Amino acid sequence: MRNFFRKRRAAGADEDFTSSGPMAGGSGGSGGGITGQPLTGQPFAGPAERPPVAMGGPPRLRTVPGTADALRPGTAPASRDPAGDEVELPRFTMPVNAGLRGPRGTAPALLTGMTPEMNGRLREAFTPTRPKQALNGLFIGRTAALKRIISAVEEERAHVILFGDRGRGKTSVANAIEQIATQAGYLALKLTCSAELSFEDSFRHLLRRIPSTYYRSGMDNPFAARRTFTSFNELLPEGTFSVTELNEVLAGIYGTHALLILDEYDRITDEDFRNKLAEMLKNLTDSSIAVTLLIVGVAENLDQLLGKHPSIQRSLVPVHLPLMTDKEIERLISAGAENAGIAFAPDVVRRIGDFVRGLPYYAQLLGLHAARSAVSRGSTTVERSDLGYAISRCLQEAERGIVDSYNRMLAGARRAELEDVLHAAALCPADEYGVFDPSELTAADGQPAFSDLDDLLTRLTAVDHGAVLAPVPEPGRFRYRFRNQMMRQYVLMRLAHERGTI
Numbered sequence: 001m002r003n004f005f006r007k008r009r010a011a012g013a014d015e016d017f018t019s020s021g022p023m024a025g026g027s028g029g030s031g032g033g034i035t036g037q038p039l040t041g042q043p044f045a046g047p048a049e050r051p052p053v054a055m056g057g058p059p060r061l062r063t064v065p066g067t068a069d070a071l072r073p074g075t076a077p078a079s080r081d082p083a084g085d086e087v088e089l090p091r092f093t094m095p096v097n098a099g100l101r102g103p104r105g106t107a108p109a110l111l112t113g114m115t116p117e118m119n120g121r122l123r124e125a126f127t128p129t130r131p132k133q134a135l136n137g138l139f140i141g142r143t144a145a146l147k148r149i150i151s152a153v154e155e156e157r158a159h160v161i162l163f164g165d166r167g168r169g170k171t172s173v174a175n176a177i178e179q180i181a182t183q184a185g186y187l188a189l190k191l192t193c194s195a196e197l198s199f200e201d202s203f204r205h206l207l208r209r210i211p212s213t214y215y216r217s218g219m220d221n222p223f224a225a226r227r228t229f230t231s232f233n234e235l236l237p238e239g240t241f242s243v244t245e246l247n248e249v250l251a252g253i254y255g256t257h258a259l260l261i262l263d264e265y266d267r268i269t270d271e272d273f274r275n276k277l278a279e280m281l282k283n284l285t286d287s288s289i290a291v292t293l294l295i296v297g298v299a300e301n302l303d304q305l306l307g308k309h310p311s312i313q314r315s316l317v318p319v320h321l322p323l324m325t326d327k328e329i330e331r332l333i334s335a336g337a338e339n340a341g342i343a344f345a346p347d348v349v350r351r352i353g354d355f356v357r358g359l360p361y362y363a364q365l366l367g368l369h370a371a372r373s374a375v376s377r378g379s380t381t382v383e384r385s386d387l388g389y390a391i392s393r394c395l396q397e398a399e400r401g402i403v404d405s406y407n408r409m410l411a412g413a414r415r416a417e418l419e420d421v422l423h424a425a426a427l428c429p430a431d432e433y434g435v436f437d438p439s440e441l442t443a444a445d446g447q448p449a450f451s452d453l454d455d456l457l458t459r460l461t462a463v464d465h466g467a468v469l470a471p472v473p474e475p476g477r478f479r480y481r482f483r484n485q486m487m488r489q490y491v492l493m494r495l496a497h498e499r500g501t502i
Contacts, residue, residue, distance in 0.1 A: 126367040142169065160317045357488055391493045
């Protein structure tokens with residue numbers, strides 16, 4: 001046994017211990033990930049460079065040039081470019097305990113001029129990546145849509161489908177309806193759909209949140225004998241179940257009215273799910289079950305969401321969420337600024353409205369980046385220079401599909417003409433859903449539209465050239481809209497950035 005430990009200690013003297021730890025490069029370590037390379041990217045030390053290890057004590061870490069600063073808290077790790085020069089790697093601008101998960105923290109802020117408190121206030125004031133969760137002063141507009149949904153649910157007992165392009169705030173509206181319904185005594189439950197969830201999984205999840213206290217017992221109820229259960233999910237049979245069985249369970253709801261909200265329904269690609277939901281909607285419409293469905297999804301029309309089931313449109317009240325008005329966009333920016341304790345110069349608010357064209361997502365995104373720029377330079381007023389920074393950030397973070405479509409559209413001949421027509425289309429007056437009349441297109445100098453406009457529009461709608469525009473057929477004419485509504489804002493911001501007209 002003593003010989004065994006002597007051999008182990010002798011073998012340990014030859015092990016390589018780099019700054020990554022004793023198991024950094026070994027295939028047998030449980031950590032894995034880094035395989036034999038120091039943090040600086042320098043070549044792995046050869047046998048002659050291995051340091052001696054003190055017998056019986058902890059291993060001494062080999063000092064690797066350039067890694068001391070990389071491992072010190074508060075500094076960014078270093079790497080080396082092909083020329084051998086040390087390059088500082090990107091890092092998070094705010095540590096977690098400095099406000100990433102809350103408005104207050106104890107660690108110092110790493111972003112120049114940005115305190116943890118202000119960083120938290122800006123995130124709460126402008127929420128481009130998060131829907132509004134609460135009905136407060138930051139929830140702006142959408143009064144008409146809210147009234148129509150409430151009327152359909154309360155007065156007509158009809159199911160509702162809320163749809164529209166991305167970035168219009170559909171989930172924020174759904175969250176608002178959930179809270180308004182709850183305040184009125186409804187049992188409002190929201191589920192975010194996923195392609196991985198089946199019809200059975202989705203409704204089991206919803207029924208699991210309906211407590212047995214809402215169960216109606218009595219001889220007219222097929223589940224009257226089931227008295228010991230905690231949620232309605234337990235009334236469903238094991239495994240798969242039919243729509244009829246689901247409706248029988250829902251028929252047991254008593255003492256409330258259930259509002260089931262299916263958000264992001266456009267993610268559902270399973271035809272079986274859609275078939276069963278269509279059957280469920282028909283059955284619920286024909287019965288007096290106290291359940292109403294609110295379906296929310298990204299689509300330009302009902303057919304994109306309902307697919308092969310146009311017959312169920314008679315069971316639904318469609319609510320097409322429009323773009324916001326200029327006044328609503330102005331109020332949105334002003335409310336966010338007031339909440340954060342800053343101000344936007346009037347011309348900046350106007351320019352934001354010019355760029356976003358009624359899309360609240362981009363209004364929130366430009367507001368957030370511009371406000372951060374102003375605070376980081378020590379000001380509480382957002383100026384044009386801050387808007388320029390915000391637009392640069394938006395262009396850097398633009399959706400890859402939008403950038404690819406734009407570049408494909410301009411590839412080949414007539415690039416300048418196509419760019420001018422696309423710019424004119426982005427500037428053209430449009431209705432509340434982003435549809436415009438090509439007869440109203442004007443060149444940048446305000447002159448009438450281009451002589452060969454039809455040919456240029458044909459190319460802008462061609463799939464081979466990115467299909468940036470989509471024709472909207474109407475009796476006796478064609479109108480157009482951007483196929484991806486966010487392309488309109490991208491075009492305006494990109495050309496303003498390139499032409500220096502921000």
